[in-house]
Amino acid sequence: MPKISEEKRQARRDQILAASWRCFSRRGIRLTSMDDIVRESKLSFGAVYLYYESKDELIQAAILAASQVLQSFVVPILTREPAFPPAIFIREMAKGLTAFANRDALNFGVSFVMAWGEAQFTPEIKAMSSAGQTKYLELLTAIVRKWQKTGEISSKGKPGVTAKALFSLILGFIVQSAILGDISPDAYAKGFEGLFLAPLQPQNSTKRKSAK
Amino acid sequence: MPKISEEKRQARRDQILAASWRCFSRRGIRLTSMDDIVRESKLSFGAVYLYYESKDELIQAAILAASQVLQSFVVPILTREPAFPPAIFIREMAKGLTAFANRDALNFGVSFVMAWGEAQFTPEIKAMSSAGQTKYLELLTAIVRKWQKTGEISSKGKPGVTAKALFSLILGFIVQSAILGDISPDAYAKGFEGLFLAPLQPQNSTKRKSAK
Amino acid sequence: MPKISEEKRQARRDQILAASWRCFSRRGIRLTSMDDIVRESKLSFGAVYLYYESKDELIQAAILAASQVLQSFVVPILTREPAFPPAIFIREMAKGLTAFANRDALNFGVSFVMAWGEAQFTPEIKAMSSAGQTKYLELLTAIVRKWQKTGEISSKGKPGVTAKALFSLILGFIVQSAILGDISPDAYAKGFEGLFLAPLQPQNSTKRKSAK
Amino acid sequence: MPKISEEKRQARRDQILAASWRCFSRRGIRLTSMDDIVRESKLSFGAVYLYYESKDELIQAAILAASQVLQSFVVPILTREPAFPPAIFIREMAKGLTAFANRDALNFGVSFVMAWGEAQFTPEIKAMSSAGQTKYLELLTAIVRKWQKTGEISSKGKPGVTAKALFSLILGFIVQSAILGDISPDAYAKGFEGLFLAPLQPQNSTKRKSAK
DNA sequence: GATGAATGAGTCTTCATTCAT
DNA sequence: AATGAATGAAGACTCATTCAT
Numbered sequence: 001m002p003k004i005s006e007e008k009r010q011a012r013r014d015q016i017l018a019a020s021w022r023c024f025s026r027r028g029i030r031l032t033s034m035d036d037i038v039r040e041s042k043l044s045f046g047a048v049y050l051y052y053e054s055k056d057e058l059i060q061a062a063i064l065a066a067s068q069v070l071q072s073f074v075v076p077i078l079t080r081e082p083a084f085p086p087a088i089f090i091r092e093m094a095k096g097l098t099a100f101a102n103r104d105a106l107n108f109g110v111s112f113v114m115a116w117g118e119a120q121f122t123p124e125i126k127a128m129s130s131a132g133q134t135k136y137l138e139l140l141t142a143i144v145r146k147w148q149k150t151g152e153i154s155s156k157g158k159p160g161v162t163a164k165a166l167f168s169l170i171l172g173f174i175v176q177s178a179i180l181g182d183i184s185p186d187a188y189a190k191g192f193e194g195l196f197l198a199p200l201q202p203q204n205s206t207k208r209k210s211a212k
Numbered sequence: 213m214p215k216i217s218e219e220k221r222q223a224r225r226d227q228i229l230a231a232s233w234r235c236f237s238r239r240g241i242r243l244t245s246m247d248d249i250v251r252e253s254k255l256s257f258g259a260v261y262l263y264y265e266s267k268d269e270l271i272q273a274a275i276l277a278a279s280q281v282l283q284s285f286v287v288p289i290l291t292r293e294p295a296f297p298p299a300i301f302i303r304e305m306a307k308g309l310t311a312f313a314n315r316d317a318l319n320f321g322v323s324f325v326m327a328w329g330e331a332q333f334t335p336e337i338k339a340m341s342s343a344g345q346t347k348y349l350e351l352l353t354a355i356v357r358k359w360q361k362t363g364e365i366s367s368k369g370k371p372g373v374t375a376k377a378l379f380s381l382i383l384g385f386i387v388q389s390a391i392l393g394d395i396s397p398d399a400y401a402k403g404f405e406g407l408f409l410a411p412l413q414p415q416n417s418t419k420r421k422s423a424k
Numbered sequence: 425m426p427k428i429s430e431e432k433r434q435a436r437r438d439q440i441l442a443a444s445w446r447c448f449s450r451r452g453i454r455l456t457s458m459d460d461i462v463r464e465s466k467l468s469f470g471a472v473y474l475y476y477e478s479k480d481e482l483i484q485a486a487i488l489a490a491s492q493v494l495q496s497f498v499v500p501i502l503t504r505e506p507a508f509p510p511a512i513f514i515r516e517m518a519k520g521l522t523a524f525a526n527r528d529a530l531n532f533g534v535s536f537v538m539a540w541g542e543a544q545f546t547p548e549i550k551a552m553s554s555a556g557q558t559k560y561l562e563l564l565t566a567i568v569r570k571w572q573k574t575g576e577i578s579s580k581g582k583p584g585v586t587a588k589a590l591f592s593l594i595l596g597f598i599v600q601s602a603i604l605g606d607i608s609p610d611a612y613a614k615g616f617e618g619l620f621l622a623p624l625q626p627q628n629s630t631k632r633k634s635a636k
Numbered sequence: 637m638p639k640i641s642e643e644k645r646q647a648r649r650d651q652i653l654a655a656s657w658r659c660f661s662r663r664g665i666r667l668t669s670m671d672d673i674v675r676e677s678k679l680s681f682g683a684v685y686l687y688y689e690s691k692d693e694l695i696q697a698a699i700l701a702a703s704q705v706l707q708s709f710v711v712p713i714l715t716r717e718p719a720f721p722p723a724i725f726i727r728e729m730a731k732g733l734t735a736f737a738n739r740d741a742l743n744f745g746v747s748f749v750m751a752w753g754e755a756q757f758t759p760e761i762k763a764m765s766s767a768g769q770t771k772y773l774e775l776l777t778a779i780v781r782k783w784q785k786t787g788e789i790s791s792k793g794k795p796g797v798t799a800k801a802l803f804s805l806i807l808g809f810i811v812q813s814a815i816l817g818d819i820s821p822d823a824y825a826k827g828f829e830g831l832f833l834a835p836l837q838p839q840n841s842t843k844r845k846s847a848k
Numbered sequence: 849g850a851t852g853a854a855t856g857a858g859t860c861t862t863c864a865t866t867c868a869t
Numbered sequence: 870a871a872t873g874a875a876t877g878a879a880g881a882c883t884c885a886t887t888c889a890t
Contacts (some may be wrong), residue, residue, distance in 0.1 A: 004874065012874095028333045030242035034860060044876045045861080055860065086409060110332045117329035119391060120322050121240045129391050137392075144406075157406015164395060165403035168384020175383040178374060179331060179341050183376060191377035194356075194369015198411040226888065246885060257886080258852045428853065436853095452757045454666035458881060468855045479881065510833060534756045541753035543815060544746050545664045553815050568830070572890075581830015588812060588819060589827035595811040596804020602757060603765050607800060615801035618793015619782075622835040670864055680872045681865080691864065 013051050013061075016041050018104075020062045025036075025106045029059055030113050034109060056194045060124055063115045066108070066133055073100040078139040090192045093184035102175065109178040128190050133167075140166050214237055225263050227275075228253050230316075231244065232274045237318040241271055241326050272336055275327045278320075285312040291352040294359045298365060302404045306385050306397035321390040345379075352378050437485075441463050442528075444486045449530045453483055453538050484548055487489045487539045490532070491556055502563040509569045510577060518609035519596050525601065533602040536538050552612040557591075564590050577620075649687050649697075652677050654740070656698045661742040665695055665750050696760055697753045703768055709736040714775040719782045722789060726828045730809050730821035737813070745814025769803075776802050 004012075019041035023032040034055055038045050052058040073096045077084070084092055101109035119129040140163035148155040153162075169192060176183050231253035235244040243386070246267055250257050264270040268388035285308045289296070296304055313320040331341040360367040379403060390396050428436075447456040458479055464471050476482040497520045500522055501508070505615035543553040553580035564587040572579040577586070593616060600607050655677035659668040670691055674681050688694040709732045713720070720728055737745060755765040776799035784791040791797070805828060812819050 003872075028242075028329070030240075031333065033858080035858090036875095045387060045878095046876055047874075049861070050874070104355070113325065113328045113332060115287045115386065116325045116391060117240070120325060121243065133388070133391055151410050154406060154408050157402060159406075161399050161403040163403070163408030164388060165381060165384075165407045166386065168382075169377060170384070171387045171856080172377075172380020172383040175328065175387070176345070176379065179338070181329060182347055187373055188376060188420050190369060191373040191375070193366075193409070194371075194374030195367035196364060196407055196409045197368055198409055199363050199366045205318040245883080247883095257853095258850085258851050258888090261886070262849075337864090427851080446673055452753065455757065457879080459879090462856095468856095470855055470884080471853075473882065474853070476667065532711075537749065537752045537756060540811065540815060541664070541748045544743070544749060545667065550815070555729040555817050556811070559708075575834050578830065578832050578834055581826060583830075585823055585827040586830030587827070588824060589662045589805060589808075591803045591812065592808020593801060594804075595808040596801075596806070599752065599807045599811070600769070600800060603752060603762075604769055611797050612800060614793060615799070617790075617833070618795075618798030619789060619801040620831055620833050621790035621792055623787050623790045669862080671862095674873090679873095682867090682872050683870085685865070782875075 009051075011044075012047070014041065014065075016048055016058070017062050018049055020058060021066065021104075021106065021108075021111070022053060024114060025108065025110055041207070046192060048170070056122070059118065060122070060128075062119065063070065063111075063125055064128060066111050066115070067104070067128065070100050073097070074136075075139075078143065086147060086196070087189045087193045089143065091185045091189035093170055094183075094188045096176060097170070097180050098185060109174065112174050113178050131169050136170075137167055139161055161166075213264075221263075224255075224259070225417060226277075228255065228260055228263055228270070229274050229277050232270060233278065233320075233323070234316075234318065236274065237320065237322050241330060241371035258387050267335070271330060272334070272340075274342060275337055278323050278413065280329065281315075282312050285309070285344045286348075287351070290348070290355065295355050297310075298359060299401045301355065302381060305332065305382055306400045307397075308395060309382070309386060310389070321386065324386050325390050348382075349375050349379055433475075436467075436471070439487075440467065440472055440482070441486050441489050442532055444482060445490065445528075445532075445535070446530065448486065448538060449532065451536055452534075453542060480546070483542065484552070487535075487542065487549055488552060490535050490539070493497050493527075494524050496528060497521070498560075499500070499563075502560070507567050510620070511613045511617045513567065514593060515613035517594050518612045519592070521598060521610060522601070533598065536598050537569075537602050537628065548591065560594075561587050561591055645687075648679075648683070650701075652679065652684055652687055652694070653698050653701050655741060656694060657702065657740070660698065660750060661746045664746075665754060692758070694770070695754060696758070696764075697749075699754065700763055700764060702747050703764065706736050707737070707751060709733070710772075713760070714772070714779065719779050723825045723829050725779065727803060727821045727825035729806055730819075730824045733806070734808060734821060739797055748810050749814050772806075773799050773803055781821070820839065 003120065016037070020032070020037050023036045026032075027036070034045070034048065041048065048058075052061060074093065077089070077092045077096050083089065101107070101111075115125065115129060119126040137160075137183055141159045144153070144157075144159040144162045144166060147153045148157075172190055173183065178182070192207050228249070232244070232249050235252050236249045240245075240247070246260065247269070250260055253260065260270070263422065264273060276324060286305065289301070289304045289308050295301065313323075326340060327424065331338040349372070353371045356365070356369075356371040356374045359365045360369075360371065385395065385400055425625075440461070444461050447460045447464050450456075451460070458469070458472065461482070462472055464624045465472065472482075476485060495523070497554060498517065501513070501516045501520050507513065521533075525531065539549065539553060543550040561584075565583045568577070568581075568583040568586045572581075572583065597607065597612055653671070656668070656673050658759060659672045662668075663672070668683065670681065674684055674798050675693070679682065684694070688697060710729065713725070713728045713732050719725065737743075737747070751761065753761040771837045773796070777795045780789070780793075780795040780798045780802060784793075784795065809819065809824055
């Protein structure tokens with residue numbers, strides 16, 4: 001019964017997905033041809049189509065796989081008990097994202113931007129992205145609650161709303177890494193503190209300009 | 213052959229670019245064909261190629277044009293004197309971005325993500341994006357300096373570094389708008405306020421202050 | 425305004441259709457590739473697809489065109505006033521079909537069988553074929569009526585029913601031509617008379633065998 | 637490796653052929669893939685290729701098998717002693733063909749029309765079809781001779797030539813059934829009777845008789 | 849300047865056939 | 870004998886670009 005074993009089957013799928021990401025990170029999703037993927041995977045056209053029905057399905061699977069790998073990098077940080085203090089959290093997340101982005105010696109930072117781009121015009125990917133973001137937002141909301149409880153941040157804001165600002169700090173790191181590149185997790189955490197550390201003086205007016 | 217007047221020439225270019233964006237926002241850049249653009253612009257193939265040598269050049273021009281429109285929405289907010297207070301600034305930027313994204317009844321949130329995507333694999337666009345981000349970071353750095361001076365934020369952080377966190381709040385707003393959509397400038401500004409680190413009161417947490 | 429003239433447009437369509445039939449008659453419809461048709465028509469892929477959206481559409485158009493040419497060969501015979509006498513009619517139809525089948529030095533006899541084959545699995549072609557057959561059956565019914573009126577055939581049968589037998593003589597000629605080939609219009613008409621000429625003796629029983 | 641028994645071998649071949657016809661009648665010969673046949677036969681690729689070297693060989697075998705089944709339906713009618721009277725013969729043949737065509741709930745006509753189509757471009761099938769038709773023509777010629785002897789039809793025609801007209805009635809029934817469908821053996825036989833030429837009574841038509 | 853018909857390399861996908869197990 | 874995963878040539882179709890008019 002030469003029906004291939006489930007592990008082997010999965011290995012093939014992974015092989016194809018890995019090849020796909022190598023191609024995608026080289027030339028982008030839409031500019032990668034199936035021919036590229038076939039060559040890169042060292043398989044044949046037929047074999048690739050045996051595992052994925054179409055290029056679109058393959059793209060979806062590749063994005064899904066990447067988002068799962070991302071989770072493995074990032075969820076432990078998001079669910080740590082006790083929660084990291086704010087600045088440390090930012091730094092750890094930035095580190096986690098950087099580690100994810102550089103795995104396999106590829107430029108995976110690109111993968112976020114590519115996935116968002118695909119999401120715009122592929123409902124399935126949009127749904128996947130939305131679901132992912134919603135989930136991360138929930139985890140962030142939980143963290144905000146904890147910080148409010150411990151008094152690490154002001155307890156004034158609604159957690160769900162504050163979480164969006166926090167989420168932005170993560171998304172913004174991704175974008176800046178992808179486009180500018182020159183950003184280190186440590187410096188980024190410092191930047192966070194610089195912006196959100198409570199000022200020492202009362203800041204009622206804007207008339208303090210003359211001081212310079 | 214009477215050479216066409218310069219205004220007319222520019223009008224044609226604008227007409228093509230506007231048509232391009234209408235197409236891009238419908239089906240994405242790579243899935244839009246020159247045929248789509250020609251039809252949408254009510255011109256002919258010949259005409260479009262008279263003004264833009266290739267699809268790639270057209271894409272670049274379209275992204276450049278969009279980034280210039282973006283500037284007109286956003287630079288006034290960034291250069292206002294006196295600078296907006298932090299939360300107001302966030303709100304105004306969010307409003308400005310939303311206004312930009314919805315102009316011409318299009319879905320322009322897409323345009324950011326698409327431009328970033330193109331930037332990954334088109335050096336010219338990458339350069340353009342980098343330059344743009346760098347410029348915005350400079351303006352944000354100036355704002356951070358002012359806030360530090362007025363005491364609206366802590367004066368501890370290096371302005372250039374702090375600006376990156378601030379920039380993230382803007383970029384993150386864009387991404388969340390593009391993917392999730394449900395985010396209002398006002399709520400977002402509130403979220404920003406909720407993230408401020410509590411002033412150092414007696415707490416069971418780490419002694420983060422004295423070390424500096 | 426280089427928009428191509430309507431005649432030229434039609435000429436191109438005809439050029440493609442003619443090339444298609446040359447290919448079809450060589451290797452059959454399904455075994456003919458678009459590549460074959462493109463080469464045979466001395467056009468390019470793009471040009472062919474400019475005039476016909478898909479291979480299926482082209483096949484339909486080709487069959488429709490062939491059936492229209494067939495009509496031009498056959499309808500005059502079917503509508504002649506006064507109607508041909510039966511045997512002459514059969515001979516003339518056989519001649520007409522033969523002329524149609526051999527036009528352009530091709531083997532067009534095949535086209536009937538190919539069209540019937542396609543009709544089985546392409547609803548549009550099935551509809552076309554059905555409509556065509558129904559129309560011919562109506563013309564044949566009219567002829568049967570005339571023959572009954574003039575007393576050339578027995579007036580016992582219902583015209584619509586008798587027409588089906590008459591139609592079979594035409595269809596059968598087509599099939600035998602296509603498969604066996606050795607059949608001349610004149611001989612075929614004789615065969616018709618041999619079968620349908622009223623016998624001279626009363627044919628009540630089957631006991632007449634001993635006569636030999 | 638115990639060589640499989642001859643009966644089992646034949647059973648396998650039949651199983652494959654039956655599956656093939658089920659597929660052919662669903663989507664046509666050329667549009668049926670080996671995959672379809674393998675799945676339908678509940679065997680494997682290897683097994684099918686063990687019994688038939690190629691798709692072409694399988695098609696030929698399938699058509700040959702069908703023509704043998706056809707014979708079993710139709711030869712008894714053609715060789716009956718004493719021969720059926722003409723109209724009865726037509727009716728019985730129509731019935732026999734209908735029974736053949738509907739066996740195993742397959743589509744009428746499909747197999748005839750498909751076989752004729754294949755015959756055009758596959759010499760082996762063409763030879764097979766020709767031989768089959770020739771053989772049927774011979775049987776029909778024998779019948780014509782008997783009818784002439786019994787006076788059931790005019791004895792004027794050459795039997796071999798008259799047989800072609802008779803054959804047409806059978807072929808025409810097949811084509812009309814395949815395309816139009818609405819034709820019953822009984823009605824068809826009536827139609828046949830309706831076509832008999834009236835005995836020569838005083839008429840205004842041409843003096844067809846004396847010339848011979 | 850402007851047009852849009854034409855080009856053809858390149859894309860995705862299928863499927864008859866093979867062969868290691 | 871039997872299996873079915875794998876192969877890759879060949880198929881239908883697209884689309885950026887050109888050029889005769």
